[in-house]
Amino acid sequence: MNKKPESSNKRKGVTAGVVVCFLAAVAAVGAYTVLNYQNRVSEKLAAAEEENKEAKSAVEDSTQTNNLIFNADDVTDEEQTEEDASAEETETKEDEQEESQETAGESANVSFSAEDKLFWPVSGDVIMNYSMDQTTYFATLDQYKYNPALIISGAVNDQVMAAADGIVKSIDVLTETGTTVTIDMGNGYEAVYGQLKEVAVKSGDYVEAQTILGYVSEPTKYYSVEGTNLYFEIRKEGQSVNPLEYLE
DSSP, rough: OOOOHHHHHHHHHHHHHHHHHHHHHHHHHHHHHHHHHHHHHHHHHHHHHHHHHHHHHHHHHHHHHHHHHHHHHHHHHHHHHHHHHHHHHHHHHHHHHHHHHHHHHHTOOOOOOOOOBBSSSSSSOOOEEEEEEEEETTTTTTTOOOOOEEEEOOTTTTTEEEESEEEEEEEEETTTTTEEEEEEEEETTEEEEEEEESOOOOTTTTETTOOOOOOOOOOTTSSSOOOEEEEEEEETTTEEOOGGGTBB
């Protein structure tokens, strides 16, 4: 009579255990699923944050690069502006110098004519005469050629003086005549003084007759045999003329 209740109770106990195990299994699976989901979400958030950092870093690098490019462009523009300003200033100075040379001649009333006489620019003997109608012998070169100037002997450091009033047109260093000063005497006349050193005037200066222009230098290789001398040439409208016709 008592066996049926016991059997029923056992069945109930087994059923309850199975339910509990099932619920535990469901809870475990749910916990695992939730944990796995959280991990996946965390990984995605971390990856997204890393991508944001990389994108931000790329933007910053790009900005810095652009800033460097812009700064380089600014520097280049500034340098170009300075170069343009310097070139413009140089042109302005050259224009002013040319204008000052022209006005200096007018204000100084520079004028020379065929009737005027020149002072001897250096004290010495003529060792080679002007000769443009026939050739003359050049000892250093060992050849005959035309001579557009007077070659006047002198000693190193002898004073070289202006033969007439004028405006210093140019100061050049030439292979044949060394340091050479050209003076505009007016009315198309020019005087050329070669083989100088320690030139005491500058381009654009007004000089009066007998003003010291510089000093006799060692001769160039074109006149080594002739010896120390002054190269003295007179030009009229760009053509060489005989200085002896104008010297006192």
